[in-house]
Amino acid sequence: MLRRKVLVTAALPYANAELHIGHARSTYIPADIYVRYRRLKGDEAYYVCGTDEHGTPISVMAEKLKVKPLEITEKIYERDLADFKKLNISFDNFSRTTRPLHYETTQWFFKELYSKGLIYEREVELPYCEKCARYLPDRYVYGTCPYCGFEDARGDECDVCGRALSIGELVNPRCVVCKSPAINKTSKHWFLKLSSFQDWLTEWVTNTDGLLPVTGKNYLINQYLQPGLEDVCISRDLDWGVPIPLPDAEGKVCYVWFDAPIGYVDSTKELFQKLGDQDGWREYWLRDNTELIHFIGKGILYHHTLFWPAVLKGVGYRLPTVIAAFSYGNLEGKKMSKSRGWYLSLKDFLDIFEADALRYYWIAASPLTEDADFVFDDFSKKYNNELADTLGNFIHRVLVFCAKYYNSTIPGVGEEKELEKIEKIIEETMIKVENSIEGFEFREGLLSIIGLARFGNKLFNDNEPWHNIKNNPSKAADTISVCLKLVHAIAVLINPYLPHTSLKILDMLNLNSENLKWSDIMKRFPENHKIGSATPLFHKLEESQISRLKNTVYSRLQSKNDSTSQQVDIKDIANLGLKIGLIVKAELVEDEKDFFRLEIKISDRDIICTKERLTSSLKPKDLEGLKVILNPNSFRKAENMWSILKVKCKEGYKPVKLDRDISVGAVVS
Numbered sequence: 001m002l003r004r005k006v007l008v009t010a011a012l013p014y015a016n017a018e019l020h021i022g023h024a025r026s027t028y029i030p031a032d033i034y035v036r037y038r039r040l041k042g043d044e045a046y047y048v049c050g051t052d053e054h055g056t057p058i059s060v061m062a063e064k065l066k067v068k069p070l071e072i073t074e075k076i077y078e079r080d081l082a083d084f085k086k087l088n089i090s091f092d093n094f095s096r097t098t099r100p101l102h103y104e105t106t107q108w109f110f111k112e113l114y115s116k117g118l119i120y121e122r123e124v125e126l127p128y129c130e131k132c133a134r135y136l137p138d139r140y141v142y143g144t145c146p147y148c149g150f151e152d153a154r155g156d157e158c159d160v161c162g163r164a165l166s167i168g169e170l171v172n173p174r175c176v177v178c179k180s181p182a183i184n185k186t187s188k189h190w191f192l193k194l195s196s197f198q199d200w201l202t203e204w205v206t207n208t209d210g211l212l213p214v215t216g217k218n219y220l221i222n223q224y225l226q227p228g229l230e231d232v233c234i235s236r237d238l239d240w241g242v243p244i245p246l247p248d249a250e251g252k253v254c255y256v257w258f259d260a261p262i263g264y265v266d267s268t269k270e271l272f273q274k275l276g277d278q279d280g281w282r283e284y285w286l287r288d289n290t291e292l293i294h295f296i297g298k299g300i301l302y303h304h305t306l307f308w309p310a311v312l313k314g315v316g317y318r319l320p321t322v323i324a325a326f327s328y329g330n331l332e333g334k335k336m337s338k339s340r341g342w343y344l345s346l347k348d349f350l351d352i353f354e355a356d357a358l359r360y361y362w363i364a365a366s367p368l369t370e371d372a373d374f375v376f377d378d379f380s381k382k383y384n385n386e387l388a389d390t391l392g393n394f395i396h397r398v399l400v401f402c403a404k405y406y407n408s409t410i411p412g413v414g415e416e417k418e419l420e421k422i423e424k425i426i427e428e429t430m431i432k433v434e435n436s437i438e439g440f441e442f443r444e445g446l447l448s449i450i451g452l453a454r455f456g457n458k459l460f461n462d463n464e465p466w467h468n469i470k471n472n473p474s475k476a477a478d479t480i481s482v483c484l485k486l487v488h489a490i491a492v493l494i495n496p497y498l499p500h501t502s503l504k505i506l507d508m509l510n511l512n513s514e515n516l517k518w519s520d521i522m523k524r525f526p527e528n529h530k531i532g533s534a535t536p537l538f539h540k541l542e543e544s545q546i547s548r549l550k551n552t553v554y555s556r557l558q559s560k561n562d563s564t565s566q567q568v569d570i571k572d573i574a575n576l577g578l579k580i581g582l583i584v585k586a587e588l589v590e591d592e593k594d595f596f597r598l599e600i601k602i603s604d605r606d607i608i609c610t611k612e613r614l615t616s617s618l619k620p621k622d623l624e625g626l627k628v629i630l631n632p633n634s635f636r637k638a639e640n641m642w643s644i645l646k647v648k649c650k651e652g653y654k655p656v657k658l659d660r661d662i663s664v665g666a667v668v669s
Contacts (some may be wrong), residue, residue, distance in 0.1 A: 004043040006291040007284040008035045009264045012052035015076040020343040022336050025329035025362040031295035032089045036496035037437045040518040048267040050095030051077045054241040055256030056139035069240045083346040087355045093271035097263045105266040106259045107245040112315045128185035129175035135237035143170035190235040197310040198229045234258040261308045291321040298325045324440045326368040341557045348552045356498040391453045392537035398483040399534035408530045411477035422482040426489040449493050456486040492521045586623035
C-alpha cells in the first residue's frame with residue numbers, strides 16, 4: 001500500500017490565558033486522534049502547533065500588569081506544554097511566534113506579497129488617544145457597536161452581536177487604558193488585496209471536494225463571498241509584534257492574524273531542522289503530492305478558509321487539503337468565558353482525572369459538527385456506565401478468568417469457525433472506525449469500539465465460562481480465547497482515541513506497544529502466549545471527585561463576581577430609558593436555528609422589526625402577545641437590518657435590539 005504523507009496542524013492557542021476544556025474539544029483532541037491513526041496505518045504523519053503570542057490583548061494585559069508581554073507569553077507557553085502533555089497530545093513540534101525563525105518567515109511572506117502588488121499602502125483615519133499620545137488598535141479601544149448598540153464593544157469585535165469590526169467603525173471610541181475619548185487621526189497602513197482573490201476563492205471554497213463541511217461552505221458563501229470580499233488591513237500601530245519589513249514603517253507591526261497562521265510554516269521548519277532535514281518542510285508546503293490538514297474551531301473559519309488561503313496562493317505555496325472546523329464545547333449549558341470566570345481549565349480537570357476521561361467524553365458526547373455541553377453529572381454517568389462498566393469490566397473479567405483458570409496462558413481454540421466469526425465482527429468494526437476517522441467524524445468510530453466491548457460482555461455472559469470450565473472445558477476455552485481476541489482488537493482500535501488506556505490494555509496482554517500497527521488488529525496471539533497481571537482500567541467515579549470539579553468552577557465564578565460587583569443607583573437604571581414592548585408577530589427565520597423575526601409594538605404608533613436568537617423551547621405563536629424589555633438607545637444600522645430581515649418597515653423607524661442579558665424566560669407577562 002502506498003505510504004501517504006500528511007502534515008496536521010492545530011490552531012495556535014493564544015498565549016494570554018490558560019487553556020480550558022472547550023479548546024481541547026474543538027481542535028486538539030480531534031487532530032490528535034487523526035494523526036495517531038495515520039501513524040498506525042504506516043503513513044508519514046506529523047503534527048505541529050505552537051503558541052500565538054502577538055496582538056493587542058497580550059499587549060494590553062502586559063500594560064495593566066506593568067510587565068513585558070514576553071513575560072506573560074513565556075509562562076503561558078510552559079503551561080500549555082504541560083497541559084498538552086497531560087492530555088496526551090502527540091505534537092511533533094510545538095513552537096512559538098516570538099522565535100526569530102517566525103519573524104524571518106513572516107517578513108518573507110510580507111515582502112513576497114508586497115513585491116507582487118498584493119499588499120498596498122493607504123492613509124486611514126484611526127482612533128487616537130491624545131492623553132496617551134498613541135493610536136488605538138483593536139483591544140486598545142472600546143466604544144459603541146454600530147450594528148447592535150452595545151456600548152462596550154471592542155475595537156475588533158462586538159461581544160454581543162459577534163460582528164467583526166473594522167478600523168474606525170466604533171461609535172464614541174474611548175481609550176481602554178485611560179478611558180479618555182478618542183479622536184480620529186490619519187495614519188499610514190498596509191492592506192492585503194483580499195478582494196482580488198474573490199473569484200478564485202469562490203471557486204475553491206464551492207467546488208473543492210472534502211475541503212469543508214457543507215455548513216461551513218454555506219456560511220462562507222452567505223456571509224463573505226456573496227456580499228463581496230473586502231481588503232484587510234494587515235498592519236497595526238504597536239510595538240509588540242513582527243515589524244513591517246519596509247523602510248517607512250517604523251512603529252508598525254503585522255496584524256496578529258497575518259502572522260499567526262504563518263506559525264504553521266515555521267513550526268514545520270523547526271520540526272525538520274530537529275530531524276536533520278533542512279529542506280524537508282518544503283514537501284508539505286510547496287508540493288501537492290502531500291496532504292495538509294488544518295484542525296480549527298469554527299470561530300476562526302474565515303481566517304483559515306479565505307484570508308490564509310489567499311496569502312498562501314499569493315506567495316505560491318500549496319493550499320490545505322482539508323480544513324476540519326469543529327464546534328464549541330460549553331459548560332453546563334453556557335458558553336465558557338474566562339472574563340466572566342465561567343470555565344473549566346484543562347489543568348483543573350487533569351489534576352483530578354486522567355486525560356482519557358476527557359478525550360472519551362468530548363468525542364462520545366455529540367458529533368463534532370454540533371456544539372457540545374460538558375455537564376458534570378452526565379460526565380459521571382458516561383464514565384461509569386461506558387468506560388468503567390462496559391469497557392473496563394469486560395476486559396478485566398476476561399483477563400482475571402484467564403489468569404485464574406489457565407495460569408495466564410491463552411488457551412487454544414478448538415472451534416476455528418468461532419474465531420473466524422469473531423474476526424469477521426472485528427473487521428467490520430475496524431472498517432467503521434477507519435471510515436469514521438478518515439471522514440473526520442470520529443464519534444461513530446469510538447461508539448462502535450464501545451459496541452464491540454458491549455458485544456464481548458454479552459458473549460462472555462451468554463457462554464457462562466464459569467460453568468463450562470468444569471462441564472464443558474473446550475467451550476470455556478473457546479470463549480476465553482475469542483474474548484481475549486476481542487480485548488486485543490479493542491486495545492489497538494482505541495489507541496488513537498484513548499492512547500493511555502490502549503497502552504494499559506496492551507501491557508496487561510503482555511504485548512509490545514512500541515511498534516504498534518493498525519494491521520495488528522487482525523493479528524492472532526502466538527501459541528501459548530502468557531498475559532500479564534490484570535488491574536482495573538477505570539475505577540467508578542466518586543461523588544467527591546465531581547464535587548471537587550464543580551467547586552473549582554463555582555468558586556472561580558463567585559470570586560469573579562465578588563471582584564466586579566458594585567452598587568447600582570436606581571437613577572442609573574431609569575436613565576437607561578428601558579421600555580416595554582409587545583411582540584405582535586413572530587416567525588422562524590428559515591435555515592437559521594433559534595432565530596426569530598419579531599415585530600414589536602412599543603406604542604400605538606411605533607412598531608419596530610428585529611431579528612433575534614432566542615434559545616428557548618417557545619414557538620412563534622407562544623411569543624406573540626408576550627411583553628419584553630427593550631433598550632431603545634441601542635440601534636443597529638438600518639440598511640444592514642433590512643437586508644438581513646427582508647422586512648419592509650415604515651420609513652423613519654429604526655430597529656431596536658432586545659437586551660441580550662434578558663432571556664425569553666424573563667419576559668414581562
